[in-house]
Amino acid sequence: MAVTLAAASAAHAASSFVPLPVARVTKTGQSVPGAESRGVLANEPGCAAGVTLEFDLASFAFGQTPCARLKLGDLEKIPVKRPGQSAGVARGALHVLAVAPDGAETLAGSLPVKPGGTNKNCVVDITDAVNAALAQTGGGTKKIRLAARITGAPLPLEVYALADDVPVLELASPEGWTDDWRERVAPVTGGPVVYREACLALAGKRDTEVVLSLLYPAKKIIEVVRLGTGEKLREGADWILREGKLVLPASTAAPVQVADEFFLSERKDKQGNITLVRSPVKLKEGGWYHERQMEVTYEPAARDWRWPAALSGIDDLPRTKRLLAAKAPLSVIVFGDSISAGFNCSRLDGLWPYQQAYGELVARELRRVYGAPVTLMNHARAGGTSGHAATQADAQVAWFKPDLVLLAFGMNERNEERRVAHRENMEKIIDIVRARSPETEFVIITPMLNNSNQPAGLEPVKFIRDEALKIRRPGIARVDLTGTEIAMLERKNYLDLSGNGVNHPNDFLHRIYAMRVLEVLLPRNKP
Numbered sequence: 001m002a003v004t005l006a007a008a009s010a011a012h013a014a015s016s017f018v019p020l021p022v023a024r025v026t027k028t029g030q031s032v033p034g035a036e037s038r039g040v041l042a043n044e045p046g047c048a049a050g051v052t053l054e055f056d057l058a059s060f061a062f063g064q065t066p067c068a069r070l071k072l073g074d075l076e077k078i079p080v081k082r083p084g085q086s087a088g089v090a091r092g093a094l095h096v097l098a099v100a101p102d103g104a105e106t107l108a109g110s111l112p113v114k115p116g117g118t119n120k121n122c123v124v125d126i127t128d129a130v131n132a133a134l135a136q137t138g139g140g141t142k143k144i145r146l147a148a149r150i151t152g153a154p155l156p157l158e159v160y161a162l163a164d165d166v167p168v169l170e171l172a173s174p175e176g177w178t179d180d181w182r183e184r185v186a187p188v189t190g191g192p193v194v195y196r197e198a199c200l201a202l203a204g205k206r207d208t209e210v211v212l213s214l215l216y217p218a219k220k221i222i223e224v225v226r227l228g229t230g231e232k233l234r235e236g237a238d239w240i241l242r243e244g245k246l247v248l249p250a251s252t253a254a255p256v257q258v259a260d261e262f263f264l265s266e267r268k269d270k271q272g273n274i275t276l277v278r279s280p281v282k283l284k285e286g287g288w289y290h291e292r293q294m295e296v297t298y299e300p301a302a303r304d305w306r307w308p309a310a311l312s313g314i315d316d317l318p319r320t321k322r323l324l325a326a327k328a329p330l331s332v333i334v335f336g337d338s339i340s341a342g343f344n345c346s347r348l349d350g351l352w353p354y355q356q357a358y359g360e361l362v363a364r365e366l367r368r369v370y371g372a373p374v375t376l377m378n379h380a381r382a383g384g385t386s387g388h389a390a391t392q393a394d395a396q397v398a399w400f401k402p403d404l405v406l407l408a409f410g411m412n413e414r415n416e417e418r419r420v421a422h423r424e425n426m427e428k429i430i431d432i433v434r435a436r437s438p439e440t441e442f443v444i445i446t447p448m449l450n451n452s453n454q455p456a457g458l459e460p461v462k463f464i465r466d467e468a469l470k471i472r473r474p475g476i477a478r479v480d481l482t483g484t485e486i487a488m489l490e491r492k493n494y495l496d497l498s499g500n501g502v503n504h505p506n507d508f509l510h511r512i513y514a515m516r517v518l519e520v521l522l523p524r525n526k527p
Contacts (some may be wrong), residue, residue: 005154011202016173017067017170018170019168020055020057020060020168020169020171021166021168022053022166022168022169023053023143024052025051025167026041026051026054027039027049027050027051028051028147028149029041029048029049030047030049031049031155032047033064033080034078034080034081035080039162039476040161041075041094041149041150041161042050043092043150043152043155044154045096045154045155046154048149048154049149049404050147050149050150051148051162052147053145053147053148054143054146055143055169056143057130057133058141059286062175063135064293065127065350065507066127066172066179066354067084067171068126068168068169068170069123069125069126069127069169070086070123070167070169071121072124072148072163073162073165074118074120074122074161074163075094075118075119075122075160075162075165076160076313077116077117077118077119077159077160078160078198087157089115089156089392089395090391090394090395091152092113092152092153092155092396092398093110093150093151093152093394094112094119094124094148095151095377096108096124097149098126098132098143098257103158104364105147107377108114108126108129108146109124109129109313110378110379111124112377113150114381119160123350125347125360127146129146129396141344142151151400151410152396152400155395159222165241165506167222172274177354179196180353181355181356181359181364183196185357185511187363187515187516187519188215188515189303189307193222193297193298193299194215194216194296194337196295196296196462197297197298198293198294198496198507198509199293199295199496200210200257200289200292200494200495201248201254201255202256202257202495203256203258205258206258209248209249210247210252210256211248212248212296213492213496214432214491214492215492216300216302216491217245217304219248219298219299219301221298222296222298222479223296223297224294224296225253225295226254226255226296227291227293227295227351228254228255228291228412230247231253231274233253233294234253234400237252240382244301245313245511246298249365254294255291255294257292262282263280264277269475279397280453281454281501281502284501284502285344285500285503286383289500290349290499291504294489299459305487305490305517307487307488308484308487309516310519310520312477312479312520314401314524316475317475317477318437318522320441322373323403323416326372327372327373327405327475328374329375330366330372330403331374331379331400331402332359332375332378332405332406333396333406334359334379334405334406335379335396335397335407335408335429336380336384336406336409337385337412338381338383338409339411339503339504340358340378340380340406340408341357341358342358342359343499343500344499344509345506345507353507357378357510358505358514359376359406361514362521363376365514365518366518366521366522369522369523373481377400377402379396379397384412385412385418385422385449386421386422386425387418388443390432393433394432394435397429397432398432398435398436399436400437403439403440403441404440404442405440405443406442406443406517407424407429407444407445408444408445408447409426410447410461410465410468411461413463413464414450419463420475422464423467423468423471426468428475430471431443433447442475442477443478444471444477444478444479445479445515445517446469446483446512447461448481449461449486449502450483450502451494451502460488461467461482463473463479465482465483480522482514483518497509497512
């Protein structure tokens with residue numbers, strides 16, 4: 001595997017986005033009774049409406065971007081009334097499509113529509129579509145036209161208003177960035193190099209050496225990169241390779257965390273007084289953990305660790321296998337919780353190196369290996385459970401008749417009432433989808449581990465894993481991500497793999513998800 005090294009400059013680590021205001025907004029579809037005067041997205045039986053957005057890309061000085069996000073603001077449900085109709089619990093999905101000059105549409109990005117009155121802060125990743133527009137040659141100004149609409153099963157009263165704020169397209173600068181996704185999905189368990197393994201340095205006290213936890217003893221350190229700044233740390237001054245271990249000296253510029261300070265959190269009492277309290281678990285969203293982690297690329301001295309053997313292979317998904325082998329179109333839906341939605345991956349947080357979530361990494365590798373046109377719809381929802389997902393499965397999954405579903409729930413079901421119903425709910429989702437789309441196949445993915453220092457420990461998530469793996473039907477493959485992380489913790493610390501300290505993966509663990517799913521979907525002899 002060819003290894004792409006990071007630039008030494010720290011500038012590329014900062015989130016540098018160029019905002020592009022919308023040049024034109026055009027209403028499409030039908031007039032929606034009760035919502036005629038607003039920018040409306042509707043998907044009711046017999047009535048559909050959306051908008052087309054046009055952006056001028058000429059002011060963006062680069063030929064590609066590592067991250068393009070369409071910011072639509074809040075999507076507010078309009079309380080329209082229809083005689084004899086009432087809204088159910090099911091919702092559709094928000095799809096954004098790139099519109100070609102000839103009117104052809106290609107899916108650019110997607111989000112599930114959440115239950116409740118308002119979908120807060122709708123941001124859709126449309127990076128691939130923007131890069132295709134930026135790559136256009138020939139005369140004229142580079143522009144992109146986007147169609148936004150609610151899709152899925154038409155539902156009564158499924159009417160939403162775009163925010164009053166004008167939609168904005170934000171493009172990240174590619175300075176100092178390399179599109180290294182191929183290296184990021186290469187299995188860490190084989191090959192001459194382990195690429196960008198994540199570590200968090202946690203010390204018992206200040207001014208002391210820290211040994212980073214690596215999966216393998218190291219023969220040669222190729223680079224150590226500080227994610228918070230993009231700085232390439234220096235051998236000798238910042239790190240030392242000693243007897244196969246990566247050691248940070250007391251004088252290192254690496255982001256070393258002191259445990260007594262790291263686990264302090266502010267707590268406000270009823271009178272508004274703030275005190276610092278120490279907790280064994282520190283929950284932080286956004287880029288907080290990312291900025292404190294490093295990525296290490298190295299040559300292993302020995303391959304003395306393996307993760308659990310794959311439970312399934314491509315032969316367990318015969319229809320998917322045939323479609324991929326024939327280079328036929330393959331539609332894939334990711335249906336899960338915030339983990340599958342990509343929470344705490346750097347692309348979603350708008351942070352260098354802008355890595356995508358595992359579902360998107362899987363789709364890219366399938367396109368590369370098979371040469372097949374793979375369409376990915378990510379309908380995973382933060383806070384999702386298999387029980388609630390069963391109420392959305394027809395509208396958000398079955399309606400699209402996908403060829404393959406990556407089905408991944410469990411993290412939000414660790415209380416007793418939910419976890420004992422996990423297997424039944426997962427089976428119900430499969431039944432609902434196959435009632436409308438009998439040929440759909442599934443990859444069931446068990447959840448990562450929560451932080452073991454939480455009061456319930458790890459037994460609930462292990463129970464959920466065991467229940468999910470009991471599901472055995474034709475056209476269903478299984479990935480034991482729970483067991484994979486248990487094995488990784490033989491060598492790694494939990495916070496090396498966490499994006500929020502509690503229940504989300506960081507970039508590295510998103511990659512592990514992708515690697516394990518690809519073990520199922522790739523031919524056995526493929527790298």
